[in-house]
Amino acid sequence: MEQKSRIVSPVVWQLLSFVLFFGLWEVAGRWPISFAFPPFSKTFMALVRMIADGSLPKAYLSTLQPLVIGIFLCSIAGIGFGIGMGLSRTIEWFSLPIFIVLQAAPMAAIIPLLTYMYGIGLTSKVLAVVVLAAPVIVMNSYKGIRNTNPSLIQMCRAFLGTRRQEVIKIILPHAAALIFAGLRLGLAMGFIGIVIAELLITPTGIGDLITYHSSVADYPEMFAAIASIIMLAALTIHALERLERRLFPPEIRET
Amino acid sequence: MSADTIVQIKEVRKIYDGGVEALKDVSLGLPRGRLSTLLGPSGCGKTTLLKIIARLIPPSSGEVWVQGKKVNGPGPERAFVFQDFALLPWANVLRNVAFGLELRGTPKEQRFEVARKHIAEVGLSSFESSYPHKLSGGMRQRVGLARALAVDADIILMDEPFSSVDEQTRRKFQEELLELLRHKQKTVVFVTHSIEEAAYLSDQIVLLSPRPGTVSKIIHPNIERGARDPDEIRRDKNYLDVVDEIWQILKQYI
Numbered sequence: 001m002e003q004k005s006r007i008v009s010p011v012v013w014q015l016l017s018f019v020l021f022f023g024l025w026e027v028a029g030r031w032p033i034s035f036a037f038p039p040f041s042k043t044f045m046a047l048v049r050m051i052a053d054g055s056l057p058k059a060y061l062s063t064l065q066p067l068v069i070g071i072f073l074c075s076i077a078g079i080g081f082g083i084g085m086g087l088s089r090t091i092e093w094f095s096l097p098i099f100i101v102l103q104a105a106p107m108a109a110i111i112p113l114l115t116y117m118y119g120i121g122l123t124s125k126v127l128a129v130v131v132l133a134a135p136v137i138v139m140n141s142y143k144g145i146r147n148t149n150p151s152l153i154q155m156c157r158a159f160l161g162t163r164r165q166e167v168i169k170i171i172l173p174h175a176a177a178l179i180f181a182g183l184r185l186g187l188a189m190g191f192i193g194i195v196i197a198e199l200l201i202t203p204t205g206i207g208d209l210i211t212y213h214s215s216v217a218d219y220p221e222m223f224a225a226i227a228s229i230i231m232l233a234a235l236t237i238h239a240l241e242r243l244e245r246r247l248f249p250p251e252i253r254e255t
Numbered sequence: 256m257s258a259d260t261i262v263q264i265k266e267v268r269k270i271y272d273g274g275v276e277a278l279k280d281v282s283l284g285l286p287r288g289r290l291s292t293l294l295g296p297s298g299c300g301k302t303t304l305l306k307i308i309a310r311l312i313p314p315s316s317g318e319v320w321v322q323g324k325k326v327n328g329p330g331p332e333r334a335f336v337f338q339d340f341a342l343l344p345w346a347n348v349l350r351n352v353a354f355g356l357e358l359r360g361t362p363k364e365q366r367f368e369v370a371r372k373h374i375a376e377v378g379l380s381s382f383e384s385s386y387p388h389k390l391s392g393g394m395r396q397r398v399g400l401a402r403a404l405a406v407d408a409d410i411i412l413m414d415e416p417f418s419s420v421d422e423q424t425r426r427k428f429q430e431e432l433l434e435l436l437r438h439k440q441k442t443v444v445f446v447t448h449s450i451e452e453a454a455y456l457s458d459q460i461v462l463l464s465p466r467p468g469t470v471s472k473i474i475h476p477n478i479e480r481g482a483r484d485p486d487e488i489r490r491d492k493n494y495l496d497v498v499d500e501i502w503q504i505l506k507q508y509i
Binding site: 151152154156158159162169173 | 339345354
């Protein structure tokens with residue numbers, strides 16, 4: 001698993017891959033095919049400009065608000081619900097089919113309905129995040145609980161553990177890694193949800209920047225806005241993945 | 256054999272969901288302070304019987320009496336050693352060994368003190384803070400044994416504890432187990448499919464026939480152990496006779 005023995009550190013390869021990608025982008029952007037596709041250099045300059053004049057930070061302030069609220073709601077209600085489904089056959093019986101359908105359904109299709117029901121305000125956007133993020137968070141928590149090693153549960157019973165101790169000392173620690181992974185996947189879905197909401201419901205935040213700059217044909221600015229949200233999502237998810245590996249190294253999950 | 260009976264199994268029958276009959280009318284007494292082995296080919300229900308004694312699974316009919324009381328659930332007088340060790344992967348050796356006491360609400364200092372003593376007994380003192388994934392199969396099973404010893408049960412139920420351990424470790428562990436138990440006055444019920452292991456360790460061998468499992472014979476190997484050298488025991492005439500006797504019976508089931 002350790003990559004220390006490699007001659008060139010993987011960081012160098014990763015950097016090279018980025019350089020190559022941006023280089024190709026630059027070349028492709030300079031190719032006189034479409035005026036609407038700016039080269040990397042112009043996009044990058046636009047990004048710097050938008051950070052400097054404060055429009056990008058301001059946009060993120062409004063974009064991140066429904067995202068954070070939505071993920072926060074999911075992580076409390078979703079994890080709670082998933083754990084409930086894992087522990088109780090009754091809750092599982094009536095809610096598992098719903099979540100299986102929800103996980104497979106293209107939830108973005110529901111967003112116009114949300115607008116119809118809850119208007120164009122913060123509520124709709126939070127809900128857009130929730131409908132996308134909740135299924136994966138719930139299902140991961142549920143699977144984490146259900147996949148507990150039966151031998152550990154027998155061990156707990158053999159040593160006179162109560163059901164409560166079984167849940168607290170065996171099942172929850174065992175499920176923690178999968179639950180955390182669910183949160184990470186949920187956040188990735190939440191990013192999708194918020195961007196769709198801002199493009200589909202009302203243009204605010206980063207969605208507003210994308211829509212506005214495309215309508216006035218400021219293509220470098222539009223690309224910069226798109227690239228920035230991709231970067232933010234990728235970096236956040238990556239950071240969570242690293243945290244996950246630190247908190248729950250694979251070797252302590254299962255012997 | 257002067258020892259009285261500590262575990263009495265009365266007409267135990269087990270039919271699993273789906274209709275597989277694992278045990279049929281098993282009646283059996285296990286002597287106090289002795290090591291009894293449940294031996295038989297795979298699928299004879301020996302692990303099922305052991306788990307019924309532990310009451311990790313209920314019998315379909317019949318009763319198990321331990322120390323004169325009818326068994327309705329797991330009890331403090333019985334401790335279990337699992338075939339797959341069943342250690343908490345996220346807890347170190349110390350916490351794993353102390354886990355039975357933790358479940359009983361013993362204060363931390365006290366249970367760690369008890370755990371340390373038993374970790375030392377199984378020879379793992381320098382691994383107290385190691386996690387199970389760092390340990391070999393043999394070491395993990397020692398942790399499982401120490402955990403069972405730590406709750407100070409009179410009866411220790413061992414489910415093929417050496418089956419995932421290599422041969423050298425197995426022999427060494429067997430010897431240590433005998434040595435350890437000689438001083439402890441524990442009753443041990445041991446499940447194995449190894450004839451040599453049964454003959455080497457046991458005061459009483461219960462031979463089970465396969466599917467549905469019934470008691471086909473009970474053998475009391477009269478091997479004088481005392482302080483003899485283990486290799487000497489393995490050359491003992493009684494030992495070799497017992498091995499042969501078991502083999503003659505088991506042969507029919509293949």
